[in-house]
Amino acid sequence: MAKAKSMQFFLKEKCDEIKILEHLNCSLGFITESLDVTLENALGFLQVETHSMGFRQSFLLSWPESVATLISPQEAMRGLAIAIKADVLLEPQGIDQQWILTRATGEQQAVGVIDLADGLDVANS
Numbered sequence: 734m735a736k737a738k739s740m741q742f743f744l745k746e747k748c749d750e751i752k753i754l755e756h757l758n759c760s761l762g763f764i765t766e767s768l769d770v771t772l773e774n775a776l777g778f779l780q781v782e783t784h785s786m787g788f789r790q791s792f793l794l795s796w797p798e799s800v801a802t803l804i805s806p807q808e809a810m811r812g813l814a815i816a817i818k819a820d821v822l823l824e825p826q827g828i829d830q831q832w833i834l835t836r837a838t839g840e841q842q843a844v845g846v847i848d849l850a851d852g853l854d855v856a857n858s
Contacts, residue, residue, distance in 0.1 A: 736798040740806045742813075743788035743853055745820035750781055753792065756813050762803035763796060776800050787847075787854030788822055810835045822846070822855065 744753075750769055757765045757779070758772075765777030777796035783789060796802075802809070806826055814821040814835040822844075823833040831843035834855055845856035 737795045738798050738800075739793060739795040740826065741791065741793045741824040742806075742810055743792070743822040743824075744790040744817070745788050745822075747783065747789045748817050748819060750779075752817060753781075753813070754779060756816050757794065757809065760804055760809045760812050761796075763800050765794060765796070784849075784852035786849040787852035788820075789852070791853070807833055807835075807841065811839050811841060815839045822853070 750767060754765055754767065754770055754772075757777070761777070763776040764772050764774050765779050766772040766775035767779040767781055769781075777794055777800075780793040780795075782791045784791065806823060810821045810823045810833065814837050818837045820837060821835045823835065825831055832846050833841055834844045835841045847854055847856045
């Protein structure tokens with residue numbers, strides 16, 4: 734199996750999966766599909782889960798290591814938050830990295846998170 738890159742992110746409010754895929758496809762520079770939305774020539778795959786607490790949706794995006802993205806995951810999440818007008822939480826992208834909360838305005842900040850019974854939320858939000 735080929736090596737893959739991935740990023741996990743969470744949306745505060747539930748959003749249409751097609752809107753998420755459209756944004757990712759435009760901003761990252763490669764086609765991504767999911768179980769519910771199959772696309773020809775897709776290189777990325779998006780797993781989607783819903784939660785009853787905290788951030789209502791979580792997404793795990795995977796793509797081949799050989800495929801470069803046009804922008805960083807942090808920039809992709811800024812564009813996504815603005816496009817869907819909702820808060821987006823990005824999982825740390827490396828060992829020394831932090832969770833990044835992007836507000837619907839595009840403002841980003843490092844945050845701590847808490848695990849909930851069925852979800853994840855920002856600590857002290």
